[in-house]
Amino acid sequence: MASPVxxxxxAFDRMARIVLKFGGTSVADVDRMRRAAAFIKRxxxxxxxxxxxxxAMAGETNxxxxxxADAGPPxxxxxxxxxxxxxxxxxxxxxxxxxxxxxxxxxxYRARSWQGWQAPVRTDGAHGKARIxxxxxxxxxxxxxxxxxxxxxxxxxxxxxxxxxxxxRGGSDTTAVALAAALGAERCxxxxxxxxxxxxxxxxxxxxxxxxxxSYEEMLEMASLGAKVLQTRSVELAMAHKVRVxxxxxxxxxxxxxxxxxxxxxxxxxxKQIVSAVTLSKDEAKISLMGVPxxxxxxxxxxxxxxxxxxxxxxxxxxxxxxxxANLSFTMADSELPRAVETLTLAKPKIGYDQMLTDHNIVKVxxxxxxMRSHTGVAxxxxxxxxxxxINIQNISTSEIKISVLIAAEYGELAVRALHQAYGxxxxxxxx
Amino acid sequence: MASPVxxxxxAFDRMARIVLKFGGTSVADVDRMRRAAAFIKRxxxxxxxxxxxxxAMAGETNxxxxxxADAGPPxxxxxxxxxxxxxxxxxxxxxxxxxxxxxxxxxxYRARSWQGWQAPVRTDGAHGKARIxxxxxxxxxxxxxxxxxxxxxxxxxxxxxxxxxxxxRGGSDTTAVALAAALGAERCxxxxxxxxxxxxxxxxxxxxxxxxxxSYEEMLEMASLGAKVLQTRSVELAMAHKVRVxxxxxxxxxxxxxxxxxxxxxxxxxxKQIVSAVTLSKDEAKISLMGVPxxxxxxxxxxxxxxxxxxxxxxxxxxxxxxxxANLSFTMADSELPRAVETLTLAKPKIGYDQMLTDHNIVKVxxxxxxMRSHTGVAxxxxxxxxxxxINIQNISTSEIKISVLIAAEYGELAVRALHQAYGxxxxxxxx
Numbered sequence: 001m002a003s004p005v006x007x008x009x010x011a012f013d014r015m016a017r018i019v020l021k022f023g024g025t026s027v028a029d030v031d032r033m034r035r036a037a038a039f040i041k042r043x044x045x046x047x048x049x050x051x052x053x054x055x056a057m058a059g060e061t062n063x064x065x066x067x068x069a070d071a072g073p074p075x076x077x078x079x080x081x082x083x084x085x086x087x088x089x090x091x092x093x094x095x096x097x098x099x100x101x102x103x104x105x106x107x108x109y110r111a112r113s114w115q116g117w118q119a120p121v122r123t124d125g126a127h128g129k130a131r132i133x134x135x136x137x138x139x140x141x142x143x144x145x146x147x148x149x150x151x152x153x154x155x156x157x158x159x160x161x162x163x164x165x166x167x168x169r170g171g172s173d174t175t176a177v178a179l180a181a182a183l184g185a186e187r188c189x190x191x192x193x194x195x196x197x198x199x200x201x202x203x204x205x206x207x208x209x210x211x212x213x214x215s216y217e218e219m220l221e222m223a224s225l226g227a228k229v230l231q232t233r234s235v236e237l238a239m240a241h242k243v244r245v246x247x248x249x250x251x252x253x254x255x256x257x258x259x260x261x262x263x264x265x266x267x268x269x270x271x272k273q274i275v276s277a278v279t280l281s282k283d284e285a286k287i288s289l290m291g292v293p294x295x296x297x298x299x300x301x302x303x304x305x306x307x308x309x310x311x312x313x314x315x316x317x318x319x320x321x322x323x324x325x326a327n328l329s330f331t332m333a334d335s336e337l338p339r340a341v342e343t344l345t346l347a348k349p350k351i352g353y354d355q356m357l358t359d360h361n362i363v364k365v366x367x368x369x370x371x372m373r374s375h376t377g378v379a380x381x382x383x384x385x386x387x388x389x390x391i392n393i394q395n396i397s398t399s400e401i402k403i404s405v406l407i408a409a410e411y412g413e414l415a416v417r418a419l420h421q422a423y424g425x426x427x428x429x430x431x432x
Numbered sequence: 433m434a435s436p437v438x439x440x441x442x443a444f445d446r447m448a449r450i451v452l453k454f455g456g457t458s459v460a461d462v463d464r465m466r467r468a469a470a471f472i473k474r475x476x477x478x479x480x481x482x483x484x485x486x487x488a489m490a491g492e493t494n495x496x497x498x499x500x501a502d503a504g505p506p507x508x509x510x511x512x513x514x515x516x517x518x519x520x521x522x523x524x525x526x527x528x529x530x531x532x533x534x535x536x537x538x539x540x541y542r543a544r545s546w547q548g549w550q551a552p553v554r555t556d557g558a559h560g561k562a563r564i565x566x567x568x569x570x571x572x573x574x575x576x577x578x579x580x581x582x583x584x585x586x587x588x589x590x591x592x593x594x595x596x597x598x599x600x601r602g603g604s605d606t607t608a609v610a611l612a613a614a615l616g617a618e619r620c621x622x623x624x625x626x627x628x629x630x631x632x633x634x635x636x637x638x639x640x641x642x643x644x645x646x647s648y649e650e651m652l653e654m655a656s657l658g659a660k661v662l663q664t665r666s667v668e669l670a671m672a673h674k675v676r677v678x679x680x681x682x683x684x685x686x687x688x689x690x691x692x693x694x695x696x697x698x699x700x701x702x703x704k705q706i707v708s709a710v711t712l713s714k715d716e717a718k719i720s721l722m723g724v725p726x727x728x729x730x731x732x733x734x735x736x737x738x739x740x741x742x743x744x745x746x747x748x749x750x751x752x753x754x755x756x757x758a759n760l761s762f763t764m765a766d767s768e769l770p771r772a773v774e775t776l777t778l779a780k781p782k783i784g785y786d787q788m789l790t791d792h793n794i795v796k797v798x799x800x801x802x803x804m805r806s807h808t809g810v811a812x813x814x815x816x817x818x819x820x821x822x823i824n825i826q827n828i829s830t831s832e833i834k835i836s837v838l839i840a841a842e843y844g845e846l847a848v849r850a851l852h853q854a855y856g857x858x859x860x861x862x863x864x
Contacts, residue, residue, distance in 0.1 A: 030502040064527065070462040072534030080544070081537055087545045088530035091523035095496065098520035102504030105513055112512070113519045117549065118594060162550060 016186035017049040017144065021154065021176035024058035025193045026250035027096050030103070037103045038254035039191060040149060044109060049144040051183060053154040053176035054100055056092025061169075064089045082127035086156070086166045090116065093153035093172070101151045111149040114140060116156035116164065121175060123157035123165045130157055130165035132174065132237075135182035144183075152179060170231030177234045181241035188238070188245045189260075190230065195249035196261035197222070197229050199425040200278040205417045207426035211276060212259065215266040218276050221368045221402045225279040230263070238263065266370050274371035274378060275423040280416050281364040282409070284314075285337040286394075287344070288329040291321050291354030299328065302344070302351055309343040311336045314364075315397045315406060323354070329395065331406060334360065362394065363412040366404040367419055379403055385422035391415050448618035449481040449576065453586065453608035456490035457625045458682035459528050462535070469535045470686035471623060472581060476541060481576040483615060485586040485608035486532055488524025493601075496521045514559035518588070518598045522548065525585035525604070533583045543581040546572060548588035548596065553607060555589035555597045562589055562597035564606065564669075567614035576615075584611060602663030609666045613673035620670070620677045621692070622662065627681035628693035629654070629661050631857040632710040637849045639858035643708060644691065647698040650708050653800045653834045657711040662695070670695060698802050706803035706810060707855040712848050713796040716746075716838070717769040718826075719776070720761040723753050723786030731760065734776070734783055741775040743768045746796075747829045747838055755786070761827065763838060766792065794826065795844040798836040799851055811835055817854035823847050 020043065022036045036054075043050050056064075068074075068085045075081055097113035104111035116123075119140055123130035144150050154172025159165035167174050173190060180188035195210060197219065202208040214222070216239035223232040229247055238245045248260030266272075292298055299318065306313055316330045332340055337358060344356060372378050382403055386393060391414065395406035407415055420426060452475065454468045468486075475482050488496075500506075500517045507513055529545035536543035548555075551572055555562035576582050586604025591597035599606050605622060612620035627642060629651065634640040646654070648671035655664040661679055670677045680692025698704075724730055731750065738745060748762045764772055769790060776788055804810050814835055818825060823846065827838035839847055852858060 030499060033503065067462060067527070067531055068534060071465065071531040072538040080542075081534060084530040084533045084537070084545055086530075087533075087547070088527050091526045094523045094526070095499070095520050098516040098518075099499055099503040101516045102500060102513060102520075105516070106504035110512075113516055115519070115596075164547070 015047045015049075017051070017141070017183045018043055019051045019053065019176050019180040019183065019185045019188045021053040021172060021188065021190045022055065022100075022250060023172065023190075023192045024055045024061070026191050027054055027100065028058040030099060032250075033096070033100050033103055035254065036191065036250055037100065037107060039250060040100075040104060041107060041109065042254055044147075044149055049141075049147075051140065051144050051150040051152060051179055051185070052100065053152045053172055053179055054093060054096040055154050055172040056096055060092040060095070061089060064092055079127060083163050086127045087164045090153070090156040090164045090166055093155050097151045097153040101149075104149055104151070109149055110147060111151060112143070114150050114152045116153055117158040117162070119152055119179075121152075121157035121178070123159050123167070125159045125161070125165070127159065127163070127165050129168040130159060132157060132167065132178045135178055137179065137182040141183050167233075170234070173231040173234035174237060177237045177241070177243050177245065180243045181237065186244070188243050190245060190247045191250035192229065192247060193249065193251060194229065194247070195252065195258055196247050197227070197263070197277070199276065200416055200420050201227075201280065204280060204413050205420050207417070207420055209425065209427050211261050213262045213264055213269050214276060215269055215370050216263060217266065217401055218368050218370055219263045221366070221399065222277055222279055225281050225364070225366045225368065225402070225404070227277070227279050235263065269370070272371040273369050273425075274375045275367045275369040275425065276371075277368050278416050278419045278423070278425065279366045279368065280412050281366070282412065283334045284331050284362050284364050284406070285334045286329055286331045286359040286362050286406070287337070287340055288327060288357040288359070289344070289351070289353040289355075290327050290357065291323055291325045292328050293352050294320075294325045298351065302328065305343055305347050306340055309339050311340045311343070315395045315404070317395050325353075331362070331364070331395070361409045362406055363409045364404050364406055365412065365415045365419065366402050367423060368402040370401050372401050372403075381422055382419060385418045386415060389414055389418050391418075447479045447481075449483070449573070449615045450475055451483045451485065451608050451612040451615065451617045451620045453485040453604060453620065453622045454487065454532075454682060455604065455622075455624045456487045456493070458623050459486055459532065460490040462531060464682075465528070465532050465535055467686065468623065468682055469532065469539060471682060472536060473539060473541070474686055476579075476581055481573075481579075483572065483576050483582040483584060483611055483617070484532065485584045485604055485611055486525060486528040487586050487604040488528055492524040492527070493521060496524055511559060515595050518559050519596045522585070522588040522596045522598055525587050529583045529585040533581075536581050536583070541581055542579060543583060544575070546582050546584045548585055549590040549594070551584055551611075553584075553589035553610070555591050555599070557591045557593070557597070559591065559595070559597050561600040562591060564589060564599065564610045567610055569611065569614040573615050599665075602666070605663040605666035606669060609669045609673070609675050609677065612675045613669065618676070620675050622677060622679045623682035624661065624679060625681065625683060626661065626679070627684065627690055628679050629695070629709070631708065632848055632852050633712065636712060636845050637852050639849070639852055641857065641859050643693050645694045645696055645701050646708060647701055647802050648695060649698065649833055650800050650802055651695045653798070653831065654709055654711055657713050657796070657798045657800065657834070657836070667695065701802070704803040705801055705857075706807045707799045707801035707857065708803075709800050710848050710851045710855070710857065711798045711800065712844050713798070714841070714844065715766045716763050716794050716796050717766045718761060718763045718791040718794050718838070719769070719772055720759060720789040720791070721776070721783070721785040721787075722759050722789065723755055723757045724760050725784050726752075726757045730783065734760065737775055737779050738772055741771050743772045743775070747827045747836070749827050757786075763794070763796070763827070793841040794838055795841045796836050796838055797844060797847045797851065798834050799855065800834040802833050804833050804835075813854055814851060817850045818847060821846055821850050823850075
């Protein structure tokens with residue numbers, strides 16, 4: 001009788017195209033690249049056709065961005081600047097791709113680097129945050145089927161006009177998933193500095209457990225809620241193309257297969273947890289407008305102005321003011337607060353509020369799980385667990401598979417640990 | 433009555449395509465690039481169509497080569513390694529081209545970077561030391577004629593198979609000259625850390641003077657004799673395509689035009705000096721084979737073996753041995769000595785010499801000048817000047833426009849100063 005683990009292993013072992021991705025910390029220097037090469041070697045030795053997507057060496061992208069900022073600070077009105085940023089910053093992945101190919105050659109494998117324009121990874125013209133349109137990877141695919149290992153520079157592509165484009169931060173995950181889709185790869189293994197997706201951040205709770213499987217939808221929510229394992233766009237792409245993604249560590253022993261966490265279709269997950277994970281997002285800021293005239297269209301005006309300024313609003317609460325009109329509170333990413341404040345200060349006469357208050361000392365704690373769809377009482381468990389720790393909820397938002405609450409920053413870690421226990425996620429079931 | 437200086441200025445000022453090149457020290461950091469941009473700006477403001485070739489930031493190529501050597505040491509038998517070296521190392525110029533374009537944009541100019549594969553700079557497949565075959569620069573040319581400044585990544589090109597190639601050390605000079613030829617540019621200005629070509633190295637003699645003009649032939653001899661101002665290949669290319677090259681400093685004031693040194697056709701140089709320059713090459717090593725059997729074909733066997741090992745032999749002297757057979761002495765670049773010694777040690781039984789001696793403590797001092805063609809007594813002046821300082825000549829070689837002597841290293845600087853004076857090159861004529 002085959003165990004599920006055995007069945008999965010068999011599926012992984014048959015000859016197929018596979019894509020591996022190594023992030024910045026996994027290729028931080030030549031020694032780290034040699035470790036990465038040991039993982040690549042294992043897959044090639046198993047007879048797979050292997051393509052690899054690599055990031056820039058850790059710290060390199062920041063160095064290049066700083067050089068660009070010194071040469072010509074970004075200007076949203078000048079897209080030509082973004083084009084040159086892309087040419088400079090894409091050099092980081094170019095270097096890694098060549099070095100990893102050299103290491104594989106030294107190990108006796110046929111290997112070559114592929115830049116974005118060579119693969120080619122065709123993108124739109126939104127330089128600095130380009131979207132992949134298509135990877136016509138016939139030639140690359142034929143090359144790997146002959147046994148040559150393709151080392152593809154992640155994060156970059158070729159835009160209309162044959163200019164170098166980049167996909168924005170974390171874009172190498174997207175390269176890997178898009179490449180896997182284009183190659184019809186059996187799986188896409190994302191090697192990183194953690195050995196999978198956890199029920200919560202292990203630095204916050206020692207009770208955190210690695211998840212064997214997570215659905216695309218859950219991973220999407222978790223990615224946008226501050227779990228930094230995978231970039232949101234890469235998960236969207238994996239979901240759209242049904243690419244089986246596995247997250248695993250490049251810091252382990254290449255000789256021993258690590259199961260990691262498989263991100264896959266919900267249908268594949270037999271035992272659905274009501275709540276799969278608890279996340280904590282510290283990148284939150286709140287604006288409260290006091291005394292907004294209580295007239296139709298006023299909220300629409302405010303959020304229209306903010307949208308035009310490129311500010312993404314997350315949670316919104318409107319409540320009657322004790323004085324006059326209404327109080328309107330809403331949250332956004334910390335980095336977008338200055339732009340929001342500037343926009344609302346300029347528009348004060350037009351909007352007609354009394355006072356604007358801002359708050360950085362807030363965090364968002366969320367519980368995520370596809371099981372919520374078919375279970376009731378998930379929210380009340382959350383509120384009860386937080387109330388028991390005397391944590392005040394400032395704001396609530398929900399989706400079909402998650403509930404988020406806004407609380408004072410100082411209670412963040414405590415709330416995560418309390419919820420992790422309340423939903424039965426603790427490693428030692430029943431323990432405190 | 434227009435003075436020659438005025439006539440030249442007028443020729444420079446009319447609207448035309450021009451190419452500027454900035455070497456590693458001239459783009460060592462963003463501040464240095466801003467200085468380079470000031471020179472570019474001056475040409476653009478004068479209404480010229482401007483293309484710029486840039487090197488990697490000083491030190492960057494060495495850093496990238498060291499990373500490659502760590503990842504997979506060079507192996508002459510493995511050309512695939514050179515292909516990946518090229519992908520890695522070419523990233524240095526990619527970064528500079530983007531940054532210089534950003535700086536020009538910030539100054540309010542339209543500018544864009546062009547990588548080797550974009551220009552395109554088509555090369556052969558000799559990765560690591562590729563030769564430029566063709567630059568079909570119609571699109572680039574049209575772009576600069578609209579006033580957009582083209583910032584071309586030097587040193588790199590695109591080889592058959594659409595792989596990134598590099599031209600070998602100093603290749604950015606070659607890029608600039610080839611680009612000037614392809615664009616039909618009126619001139620090619622090479623900005624470097626010296627303000628022109630000197631009668632000798634100013635660090636050796638305070639009497640050294642900047643030359644206003646040097647012929648292609650003289651510059652070629654000087655480049656191969658250790659004057660590091662321009663790379664030999666770029667001078668050959670300039671001569672073949674009659675590209676007017678000017679060497680000038682990027683460390684001066686961009687507001688004041690520096691004349692630099694023009695490298696041009698011999699016919700343009702009205703007052704030909706008998707000797708234009710004195711050079712000193714320290715990169716010399718000598719091998720002496722004692723007691724080589726004095727039979728026909730023996731020298732041909734020795735130099736055939738060395739040629740097969742990739743050793744370039746410079747000066748050769750054969751003299752009868754006091755014991756038996758002949759003594760054969762020859763020189764090569766210092767870096768090639770180990771390979772030569774290894775080759776000759778292995779072949780000792782076949783060649784049948786008694787003893788091999790090596791010598792590093794030698795230098796080559798040369799005098800160069802197109803005037804030699806039509807003047808006699810050049811060599812005797814040289815030998816007399818050296819004899820007066822009691823400097824022993826170990827070896828002599830000549831070409832139509834140069835005489836080189838091999839002497840003990842400790843006399844190198846003294847010999848240069850003596851010859852500089854003997855040929856009337858000293859700044860203060862008649863002074864010691």
